[in-house]
Amino acid sequence: MKVSVVILNWNGKSLMQEYLPNVVKHTLGPEGVELVVADNGSQDGSLEFLAEVYPSIRRIELGHNHGFAEGYNMALAQVDAEYVVLLNSDVEVTANWLPVLIDYMDQNPEVAACQPKIRSLREPEYFEHAGAAGGYMDFLGYPFCRGRLLSVVEKDFGQYDQPADIFWATGACLCIRTEDYRSAGGLDARFFAHMEEIDLCWRLRSRGKRIVCLPACTVFHLGGATLSKENPHKTFLNFRNNLLMLYKNTSERRFCTVFIFRLMLDYLSGLVFLLTGKPHDAWAVVRARFAFWSMRPLFNLQRMENKKQATVDSIPEVFRGSILWNYYFGGKRNFRDLNWK
Numbered sequence: 181m182k183v184s185v186v187i188l189n190w191n192g193k194s195l196m197q198e199y200l201p202n203v204v205k206h207t208l209g210p211e212g213v214e215l216v217v218a219d220n221g222s223q224d225g226s227l228e229f230l231a232e233v234y235p236s237i238r239r240i241e242l243g244h245n246h247g248f249a250e251g252y253n254m255a256l257a258q259v260d261a262e263y264v265v266l267l268n269s270d271v272e273v274t275a276n277w278l279p280v281l282i283d284y285m286d287q288n289p290e291v292a293a294c295q296p297k298i299r300s301l302r303e304p305e306y307f308e309h310a311g312a313a314g315g316y317m318d319f320l321g322y323p324f325c326r327g328r329l330l331s332v333v334e335k336d337f338g339q340y341d342q343p344a345d346i347f348w349a350t351g352a353c354l355c356i357r358t359e360d361y362r363s364a365g366g367l368d369a370r371f372f373a374h375m376e377e378i379d380l381c382w383r384l385r386s387r388g389k390r391i392v393c394l395p396a397c398t399v400f401h402l403g404g405a406t407l408s409k410e411n412p413h414k415t416f417l418n419f420r421n422n423l424l425m426l427y428k429n430t431s432e433r434r435f436c437t438v439f440i441f442r443l444m445l446d447y448l449s450g451l452v453f454l455l456t457g458k459p460h461d462a463w464a465v466v467r468a469r470f471a472f473w474s475m476r477p478l479f480n481l482q483r484m485e486n487k488k489q490a491t492v493d494s495i496p497e498v499f500r501g502s503i504l505w506n507y508y509f510g511g512k513r514n515f516r517d518l519n520w521k
Contacts, residue, residue: 182212183282184261187269188251190220193229195269195402200234206273213278214238218255220245248351249376250369256361264361266354266377270402272301273353280397281355284343292364292389293356293381295349296397299336306333308401311350313340314393315378316515318499319434320441321426323348323378326393326515330507334514341395347497349391351377352401360384368424370478374414375421382429385497386490412460415453419446419468420475427476428483431493443469445504 185207189196196217207215215237219227221244230239240255256264263282267273281294298311307313312327312334326340327333349355354377364383367376381391423442430438450465499518506512 181214181259181261183263183265183278184214184216184259185265185267185278186216186218186252186255186259187267188218188220188248188255189222189226189269190245190251191222191224191226192269193222193224193226196226196229199270199272199402202272203267204234204237206275207278208236210279214261216240216255216259218242218251220247220251247369247372249367249371249373253366253369256358256366259358261358264356264358266351266356268352268401270301271353272400272402274398274400277397277399280394284392284394285355285357288390288392290388290390291392292360292384293349293354294392294394295346295353295355296399297336297340297393297395298350298352298399298401300333301400301402304400306335308352308403309333310403311352311401313395314344314346315348315350315381316497316499317347317378317382318501318503320438320445320502320504321422321430322503323375323422324499324503324515329503329513329515332507332513339516340393343395344393345497346391346393347385347495348378348381349393352403353399360389365482368428368482370475371421371424372417374417375425379421379425379428382425383486383489385495386429386486386492388491391497412458412464415461416464416468416471419449419465420471423468423472424475424479427472428479429486431487431490 217230217237218240220242230237240258242251242254246254252266263285277296285291295311297313298308300306300308307327309328312325314326315323317323364380367380385391426438446465446469450462453462506518512518
């Protein structure tokens with residue numbers, strides 16, 4: 181098998197009813213391409229719907245909800261393809277989307293993973309928050325995108341239509357070599373959800389692999405279909421997992437600086453949540469800090485392994501400045517305004 185497009189589903193029957201016809205139309209047909217739905221123990225009739233309406237789509241039943249990370253790890257362990265595409269169930273693809281990604285990967289063996297340009301389904305003229313035109317990170321671990329700084333999402337008028345090396349590719353539509361996925365250890369199941377694809381891409385990038393955004397391919401993402409942006413549990417997972425990711429991957433010479441700054445900035449974020457009438461999010465930040473410190477010893481071996489495997493110390497796609505400083509004090513609202521020198 182050349183390509184397996186894998187959709188992880190959990191009680192997403194309504195999403196599949198809406199978006200699966202589009203994926204089938206623009207994906208199936210070429211020889212060597214299969215479409216797989218891995219089900220995380222849905223109880224909304226998802227499997228029955230697939231069996232009745234799409235019997236040709238391969239189904240992998242995972243029993244119960246393992247989360248995004250482990251769900252994909254378990255599903256991909258049952259896939260035998262050169263490339264896999266992790267595709268969210270709320271993504272609308274476009275004609276010829278898959279060949280653009282696969283052809284580029286075939287021609288560039290040093291590229292481990294890539295993503296298309298991702299625009300919003302709700303506001304199609306804008307980029308989508310969780311992927312846009314490729315992901316980056318500042319030196320303190322705050323992720324951002326070509327087309328999105330913090331909460332400000334840019335309108336797409338072709339300003340990022342050139343292929344670009346990026347730091348991370350979004351899990352909403354992530355095309356990756358199966359061999360690289362497995363050799364890097366896959367997604368970290370302890371994250372459960374959020375930040376796991378950035379962590380995986382960091383491992384790949386530090387080992388000399390390239391990650392690329394290919395804007396010649398465009399897909400549209402609904403976003404927030406599992407946890408809304410305002411959900412305190414999402415706040416908890418984002419803060420906790422970001423710290424775990426930093427612990428696993430930050431070099432020794434930057435380690436103390438990064439974690440001293442993050443200690444102050446995380447609690448400042450909690451204070452801002454509290455003062456803006458979001459006490460549950462403020463408490464989620466505090467809980468995330470405590471959860472990180474309790475879980476940190478469990479990641480010691482992975483930190484040692486990542487340091488041992490790393491061949492690239494200074495990754496060009498890591499912004500050496502602070503996104504928070506540039507945004508709040510420098511007035512920078514667009515990716516192209518950042519000074520990378």
